[in-house]
Amino acid sequence: MTESRMNEDESIVRPAARPEDERDRALRPRLLADFQGQEPIKQNLSVFIEAARARQESLDHVFLIGPPGLGKTTLAQITANELGVDFKVTSAPALDKPKDLAGILTTVTERTVFFIDEIHRLKPAIEEMLYIAMEDYELDWIIGQGPSARTVRIPIPPFTLIGATTRAGMVSSPLISRFGIVQRFAFYDEAELSSVILRSAGILGLSIQKEAALDLARCSRGTPRVANRLLRRMRDFAQILGTGTITRKTVSTGLEKLEIDSLGLERYDREILASIISNYGGGPVGAETLAISVGEALDTLEDYYEPYLIQAGLLQRTPRGRMVTDRAYEHLGMERRRAGGDYADERLLF
16 A cells, blocks of 8 residues: 555645745735635625725734635735735744744734744744734743743734634634634635636636636645646646647546546545555544554544545545545445455456
8 A cells, every 4th residue: 555655745636735836926816806716705804804904903813724725825915915014924833932923023013914824833832922912912021030030021013913724623712712803714616716727827828728627626626726736737738748728638638647536536545445445344444543554644644635535525534433435436436345245346446
């Protein structure tokens, strides 16, 4: 199983950010009107932003929840652009000590949007400092050591904190309670992803058929980041193996060479499902047992593979463990185990 496993840095449809995703910054919309999908979030934010701008006040702190690649960072940048204020960005793992957070907050200007990605990974000491900064717009700073140590409160301008996380359950209740606006991202549907692809193709100067854009949308795992990544690969296939225009044939050939199927599953995704069927009779099987079986870290399995498999209707989480669905058997070309214990058909489509 592990010999055929795709290295995570080579995975095209895995939604985690990769260096190449930052090369085409022009693909990121700068205004809410250009942001595709997530209509409920956009509608609410447009109201909140317009009201804050009219009052010349900082926007309430915003908490964004959702799987990677759906546009949380982009929406934070758009919020700053719409408000016409400065934008500062960092990630929780980069904040190692309280002084790191203090160094950023002491340089913010009034109404600045301060974005912290992976906020569930904040260290307790930094989180406690953040509480006071979010509520009172002050920083607690300790001067001196031992018996002579004293705490000084340093005022900072009113600002907006936007925290993003893929694992809301790991964020402490006291921190969540300090956010006035909480928004949850959903996976994109095919029509929304097709719009993302056509918009990106226009920015990159690419010619693409609408039907080809829909084909790409169907295998983009409901994620704009994956859709744009696949579009760049199809650009290469169209340039070298085609006429320069991305057609349905280009997409079909490209996906076949990349070992990506019609649902956007890579070889390793199919191996996870096949392992549950072959080794555990379709489930249920515990997450830790499954992670060991496929040679993957538990966090990676839960954060990067399972969400889409569940959303695609191929996998279920039950109180007893993970189970594959009838759709998974059909997609893999396998049949359920018979009473005698043998499979009627174990042909895998990879």
